[in-house]
Amino acid sequence: MAPQQPPQSGPSTPSLVRRRLTIVAIALIAAQILYAALAISLLQGGFKAPRRAEPGGPLLLGIFLLGMIGVMVSLPIVKSLAKRQPAASEFLPLSRALMIQFFVGFAFCEIAGLAGLLIFLLYADLKTLFFLLWVAGTAIAAHFLRVKKAMEDFEETQR
16 A cells, blocks of 8 residues: 655645646546547447437527527626625635636536537537537636636736
8 A cells, every 4th residue: 555645735826726727727628628539439439319310400409509608608607706706815715716716617618518418419410519619618718717817917916
């Protein structure tokens, strides 16, 4: 049995939090790419959609709009969270608030990716899946850049 390392109990620095957030953001965007790889491998393995008709109709449109609306409301919701956030003079409360904003934004963006997967599973429609995954990945990256900039701005004011 390998010896366990004690948990690091030191103050979180802005650069450490930014580095960890970058790793998490890359993993979340990579998950969108893995969704696409899963769909392609399913098609290569002979996956047949239960609805063999050409994609379209109210169900497809409803799922697609749900995914797009999830991404569109993510930024206003996160911005309203940021407005309610009290001014922080220390980094720890600010980093907690920024992480909450990032993950709330991610949750709303993930609706598009899941909607794309549902459309793929119902209709085997790769184009719509790829589009919704691109939208979700771009929105996740936008939320990451917004949080990263807020951390950098805080770090500059502390110098």
